[in-house]
Amino acid sequence: MDTNFFxxxxxxxxxxxxxxxxxxxxxxxxxxxxxxxxxxxxxxNSSHTLEDVPAHRVVNRVGLLSGxxxxxxPTKMQELLESEGIIVIDNQIQDFEKVxxxxxxxx
DNA sequence: ATTCTGACGTGGG
DNA sequence: CCCCACGCCAGAA
Numbered sequence: 001m002d003t004n005f006f007x008x009x010x011x012x013x014x015x016x017x018x019x020x021x022x023x024x025x026x027x028x029x030x031x032x033x034x035x036x037x038x039x040x041x042x043x044x045n046s047s048h049t050l051e052d053v054p055a056h057r058v059v060n061r062v063g064l065l066s067g068x069x070x071x072x073x074p075t076k077m078q079e080l081l082e083s084e085g086i087i088v089i090d091n092q093i094q095d096f097e098k099v100x101x102x103x104x105x106x107x
Numbered sequence: 108a109t110t111c112t113g114a115c116g117t118g119g120g
Numbered sequence: 121c122c123c124c125a126c127g128c129c130a131g132a133a
Contacts, residue, residue: 024115034116036128041114048114060115067114 005031009043010050012103016057019085020101021093023061030103041067056080063096 012027024040033039040058047053048070056077060066068077068091078088087094 025117028115033128036130037115038113038127039115039129042130044114055114058114061117065114070114 005033005039006043006046009040010047010053012107013044013047013053013055013058015103015107016054016101019099021057021059021063021081021086021096021099022101022103023059023063025061026100026102026104027058030107045070054080057084057101059093059096063093063100065091065093 008031009027012030013022016022023037024044025034025037027040028034028037031040044053044055044058044067048055055067056065056071058067065077065081065088068074071077078091081088081093086099093099
C-alpha cells in the first residue's frame with residue numbers, strides 16, 4: 001500500500017528513543033527502499049502536523065538539521081534536540097555517531 | 108499529460 | 121577534499 005509507507009515511517013520515527021536521532025536513509029533502508037530516502041523526508045512533511053512524530057530526531061546522513069526550516073521556527077528543531085541532551089552546533093549534530101539510532105540495529 | 112522541485116544518498120571527477 | 125550529476129518517488133504548477 002502506498003499510504004503504508006508513510007505510516008511505516010511514522011511508526012519508526014515514533015520509536016526513536018529520547019536523546020537519539022536517525023537519518024532518512026536509515027529509515028528508508030529499514031523499509032526496504034534505501035534509494036527512496038527522499039520519500040522519507042516527504043513523509044515527514046505530512047507528519048509535521050502530527051505531534052506523535054518527533055521529526056526533529058530525523059536528520060540527513062551527515063547529522064545536519066536539513067529540515068529545521070520546516071518547523072514552526074527554524075530554531076525549534078535545535079532547541080528540541082538540545083533539550084534531549086543532543087548537542088547541535090551550526091545545524092550540525094555533535095557526536096552524531098554516538099546519538100545515532102539505527103532502526104535495523106534496534107529492531 | 109509534462110516538467111520541476113525536493114526534510115536524501117551515492118558515486119564520479 | 122570539494123563540486124557536480126544521477127537515481128527515486130510523489131506532489132504541485
